[in-house]
Amino acid sequence: YPNLGLVTHELSWGYSKKERWRVNTPEEANINQEKALEEAGVTLFMNSNANGVIQNGKDNITGIIAQNINTCELIEVKGKWFADCTGDGTIGYLAGADYDQSIEHMGQTNLWDIEDAGKPAPFPHCDWALDLTCKPFPGRKGEFESPNNRYASLWGWFWESGYSLDPFEESERSRDNNFRAMYGAWDCLKNVDKVYPNHKIKSSTYIQGKRESRRLLGDVILNTVDLKTNKKYEDGFVPVTWPIDVHVANPIFFDNTAKEKEGFTRDPFIAHSPMWKDTYYKTPYLMPYRCFYSKNISNLFMAGRDVSVTHEALGAVRVQPQTGMMGELVGMAASLCKKYSINPREVYKMHLAELKHLVELGVSVNFKN
Numbered sequence: 112y113p114n115l116g117l118v119t120h121e122l123s124w125g126y127s128k129k130e131r132w133r134v135n136t137p138e139e140a141n142i143n144q145e146k147a148l149e150e151a152g153v154t155l156f157m158n159s160n161a162n163g164v165i166q167n168g169k170d171n172i173t174g175i176i177a178q179n180i181n182t183c184e185l186i187e188v189k190g191k192w193f194a195d196c197t198g199d200g201t202i203g204y205l206a207g208a209d210y211d212q213s214i215e216h217m218g219q220t221n222l223w224d225i226e227d228a229g230k231p232a233p234f235p236h237c238d239w240a241l242d243l244t245c246k247p248f249p250g251r252k253g254e255f256e257s258p259n260n261r262y263a264s265l266w267g268w269f270w271e272s273g274y275s276l277d278p279f280e281e282s283e284r285s286r287d288n289n290f291r292a293m294y295g296a297w298d299c300l301k302n303v304d305k306v307y308p309n310h311k312i313k314s315s316t317y318i319q320g321k322r323e324s325r326r327l328l329g330d331v332i333l334n335t336v337d338l339k340t341n342k343k344y345e346d347g348f349v350p351v352t353w354p355i356d357v358h359v360a361n362p363i364f365f366d367n368t369a370k371e372k373e374g375f376t377r378d379p380f381i382a383h384s385p386m387w388k389d390t391y392y393k394t395p396y397l398m399p400y401r402c403f404y405s406k407n408i409s410n411l412f413m414a415g416r417d418v419s420v421t422h423e424a425l426g427a428v429r430v431q432p433q434t435g436m437m438g439e440l441v442g443m444a445a446s447l448c449k450k451y452s453i454n455p456r457e458v459y460k461m462h463l464a465e466l467k468h469l470v471e472l473g474v475s476v477n478f479k480n
Contacts, residue, residue: 115348115440117474118438123140171408172411174190175188192449196414199324200326203408204325211325211422220289221315222266225307228310228311229309240291241295248364269383272286278321284378330404333420341392348398351394352433353426353427353429354387355392355423360382400444409454410448443466
């Protein structure tokens with residue numbers, strides 16, 4: 112299905128090598144997104160978190176309650192079909208959808224970066240940060256230099272916390288641990304190791320990037336055996352090409368059996384992906400449509416990292432270009448729901464051939480505008 116992903120290409124920042132699809136800046140991507148919403152007749156409620164559902168019976172959603180985080184205004188949005196693309200499976204959870212949530216899960220990242228200020232840039236000692244004076248961490252040289260160059264930088268996806276913390280009840284603790292690690296590392300480099308005298312922190316994202324929380328369950332729960340054995344589903348659509356990339360605490364920097372000087376015994380903040388090299392599969396693997404609607408809430412789709420997969424399979428399906436294509440597929444299936452006044456499961460049972468035809472055509476995109 113080479114035309115699945117046209118919208119994702121148009122809206123993505125720098126993902127495509129083809130010039131007509133390439134977006135060079137986030138601002139350009141935002142303009143494209145605004146155009147796409149206008150063309151599609153979408154009403155967008157910015158800064159509004161969905162925190163309530165209205166139901167007619169246990170298996171049917173009739174409306175969503177959302178709250179504007181700036182004004183606290185409550186908004187009620189009614190509809191016949193809904194898509195949970197919240198990542199956390201919020202809509203499904205509130206509606207009573209079946210879901211799974213791992214005790215051990217991938218953590219959360221707050222990216223940060225430094226830059227040369229062109230003049231001396233002191234940094235005050237930070238009492239509440241992690242004391243890393245006698246600790247190893249990526250980017251530190253000398254006795255504690257990282258033995259793995261892949262994790263040798265101060266910034267990157269692997270600065271990550273929260274592996275065994277509840278992703279909802281303890282989310283702020285995970286975020287704060289990332290901040291404590293960042294400021295602790297910078298304090299140590301500037302004031303203990305006496306390096307980077309002219310550098311300052313350039314940026315620090317204050318909203319953490321989650322990788323995993325709830326996974327809503329559909330009629331098919333994709334697992335790693337499916338990927339490794341190349342199990343074919345008749346409703347396979349969304350191409351999965353990312354390795355089975357499951358993050359865990361990196362033992363180079365965290366070992367609860369190590370001496371105090373050698374590792375961390377609490378709240379690790381550096382990840383690695385040990386499954387990466389040993390879990391390749393034949394790509395592209397086509398992920399089935401039945402992973403994208405709830406098994407027990409009749410009119411609920413889902414797309415993103417809250418789809419119907421196991422903990423390990425999520426490592427392969429969770430990256431953004433793939434989740435974008437999930438959204439495109441759900442949109443096409445929703446058009447069939449409207450056309451025939453049916454629910455998502457009936458699309459698979461009665462109109463799979465028509466869905467395949469829609470996916471073959473792809474969403475119509477005029478690249479000249």
